Amino acid sequence: MARRKIIAGNWKMYKNIEEAVAFIKALIPSLTDAEVDVWLAVPFTAIAPSKEAAKDANITIGAQNMHDAAEGAFTGEVAATMLLDAGAKFVILGHSERRQIFGEDNAFIHKKVVRALKDGLRPVLCVGETESERDAGKAEEVVKEQIQQALEGILAEEAANVVIAYEPLWAIGTGKNATPAEAEQMHQTIRRIFEEFYSSEVAQATPIIYGGSVKSTNARSLLEQENIDGVLVGGASLSLDSFVEIVHYKRLANV
Numbered sequence: 019m020a021r022r023k024i025i026a027g028n029w030k031m032y033k034n035i036e037e038a039v040a041f042i043k044a045l046i047p048s049l050t051d052a053e054v055d056v057w058l059a060v061p062f063t064a065i066a067p068s069k070e071a072a073k074d075a076n077i078t079i080g081a082q083n084m085h086d087a088a089e090g091a092f093t094g095e096v097a098a099t100m101l102l103d104a105g106a107k108f109v110i111l112g113h114s115e116r117r118q119i120f121g122e123d124n125a126f127i128h129k130k131v132v133r134a135l136k137d138g139l140r141p142v143l144c145v146g147e148t149e150s151e152r153d154a155g156k157a158e159e160v161v162k163e164q165i166q167q168a169l170e171g172i173l174a175e176e177a178a179n180v181v182i183a184y185e186p187l188w189a190i191g192t193g194k195n196a197t198p199a200e201a202e203q204m205h206q207t208i209r210r211i212f213e214e215f216y217s218s219e220v221a222q223a224t225p226i227i228y229g230g231s232v233k234s235t236n237a238r239s240l241l242e243q244e245n246i247d248g249v250l251v252g253g254a255s256l257s258l259d260s261f262v263e264i265v266h267y268k269r270l271a272n273v
């Protein structure tokens with residue numbers, strides 16, 4: 019069965035409740051004939067109202083981070099069950115901004131992935147190399163290690179709930195996206211890694227989405243690649259017009 023494409027927005031630290039709800043209400047009418055799944059990773063404060071605004075639509079609401087503990091004295095942190103309680107169905111984990119700005123390493127990300135799966139929240143695990151790692155020919159090695167460490171000990175049944183987001187660091191927020199061919203090559207590699215760790219069945223079922231400067235001018239050519247099962251859109255997901263254009267990528271010019 020063909021994997022259905024996921025168009026995911028990562029709003030990062032943008033949009034208050036009113037803005038989030040207005041965006042979703044305006045988005046809903048444009049989804050009636052969309053052939054994709056729309057996911058929105060919204061700020062924590064906007065999860066519950068976004069879920070309410072999205073209630074009968076094909077929009078899945080998620081979060082952008084969480085802590086790995088079930089609960090506890092962790093001032094300022096949020097647990098997977100709290101995100102579920104607010105209406106989130108997925109959580110972005112290991113985003114490069116978390117890794118770089120907040121010092122999250124593969125071991126910590128692993129604990130979060132385990133917790134998310136245990137509690138029933140779908141992890142969108144972000145992986146990707148820096149520009150110097152790519153230049154040194156180490157991109158595949160870095161990505162393999164990130165996946166291996168994040169998924170260590172996770173069984174095939176659980177791995178089937180993981181979404182991988184390949185986000186090369188040099189492409190995030192830079193306006194410089196990976197070419198469709200570069201992205202497709204890495205997505206094939208990631209599928210092979212899943213085959214090696216699990217089975218070809220799990221590998222074929224796992225959504226592998228691309229992120230890094232996705233916009234309406236490049237979305238179609240990326241999404242038409244066989245192993246690119248969706249996109250994780252930062253900047254271009256903040257404006258309704260550009261996000262809707264990406265949702266309807268098949269209508270865009272094929273550049």
Ligand code: PGA
Nearest residue numbers: 190191230231251252253
């Ligand atoms: P960008 O961000 O689309 O603005 O490059 C993508 C991301 O960080 O998920």
